[in-house]
Amino acid sequence: MSAVRVRVPAKVNLQLGVGPIREDGYHDLVNVFHAVSLFDELTAEPADGLELAVEAAPYSRVAIGRVPTDARNLAARAAVLVASRLGVEPRVRLRIRKAIPVAGGMAGGSADAAAALVACARLWDDRERPALARDDLMEMGAELGSDVPFALLGGTAIGVGRGERLTPALTRGTFHWVFAAADGGLSTPAVYAECDRLRDAAGESAPRPSVAEDLMTALATGDAKALGAALANDLQPAALELRPSLARTLNAGRDLGAIGALVSGSGPTCAFLAETDEDAADLAVALDGAGVAEQIVRAQGPVPGATVL
Ligand SMILES: C[C@](O)(CO)[C@H](O)COP(=O)(O)OP(=O)(O)OC[C@H]1O[C@@H](n2ccc(N)nc2=O)[C@H](O)[C@@H]1O
Ligand SMILES: Nc1ncnc2c1ncn2[C@@H]1O[C@H](COP(=O)(O)OP(=O)(O)OP(=O)(O)O)[C@@H](O)[C@H]1O
Incomplete structure (x- = not known):
């Protein structure tokens, strides 16, 4: 071959x-x-x-x-x-x-x-x-x-x-995303460690997480607004602590009409959900103009995993 x-x-x-x-x-x-x-x-x-x-x-x-x-x-x-x-x-x-x-x-x-x-x-x-x-x-x-x-x-x-x-x-339909990539990365182990540190400092013990039912229903029905409301990331406070400028990026996306906004995984990329493809295009242009990120990228999900072309 x-x-x-x-x-x-x-x-x-x-x-x-x-x-x-x-x-x-x-x-x-x-x-x-x-x-x-x-x-x-x-x-x-x-x-x-x-x-x-x-x-x-x-x-x-x-x-x-x-x-x-x-x-x-x-x-x-x-x-x-x-x-x-x-x-x-x-x-x-x-x-x-x-x-x-x-x-x-x-x-x-x-x-x-x-x-x-x-x-x-x-x-x-x-x-x-x-x-x-x-x-x-x-x-x-x-x-x-x-x-x-x-x-x-x-x-x-x-x-x-x-x-x-x-x-x-189980999911229905396609979801429309806008991603704001930051200048400079965040180390995944450092973000997990910061999450532990914040919990310790607040005297909180780590909860046993469970799958959010409202999220799964939103996915199964293809309800973008409900999905936007259900997005949740326990690493977000830690990423914001390590990179305070991300708060401005998230707020800009919300103010510009995103129906959901969160830090992606350990960050620092921020993810914004839009209701339609056209809304995502408008949001991407507006976020680009706001100058809150290194690069703005649109994408849709879900898509298949690693695929031979
Ligand atoms: C933040 C996420 O991207 C969310 O999907 C993942 O949890 C991280 O996945 P990943 O980058 O593939 O991480 P790995 O290479 O497996 O682990 C890197 C480091 O992240 C932390 N780590 C990762 C996964 C996990 N369940 N708990 C952890 O505490 C550990 O410090 C570990 O040493
Ligand atoms: N093929 C690769 N592409 C990018 N980074 C790589 C690669 N192989 C090793 N690395 C190292 O891994 C580090 C983390 O890179 P990566 O892009 O996977 O982070 P990430 O997207 O934050 O990961 P995750 O979301 O899984 O936590 C980089 O800083 C780099 O040193």
């Missing part, structure tokens, strides 16, 4: 309920993931060794200078994992074209890891040995990071445990 090209979506967390810290240092979550039409593209082709190149997608202002191009890159780690599972050498050139913000709370690195799992499994598929099944890829994804299995699955899904144990959720 010569080259495999895979397209993989970003995510926004519709509900991120953060529970207590577990013994392994991770938090127990109720994580409602939603895949949106903002895509990274990864190409895998045979090479003499493991090679990696990263470029920004046309018109995107993704800070590719902050993406490692060595063995720390999650896509490279995914390729090494697939090779070791199949008992082959990781002789592959990976080219990543990024549109998903770096360290933005939209799981860009996890998306690239998912794309590399799919691409390398296909590239090294050989009649001599049993092919890797979807479940094998999901299990390897969970080994690489909590968000990786969802990038494989896509759509809308409820994640529990670290967020890696997924159940697809």
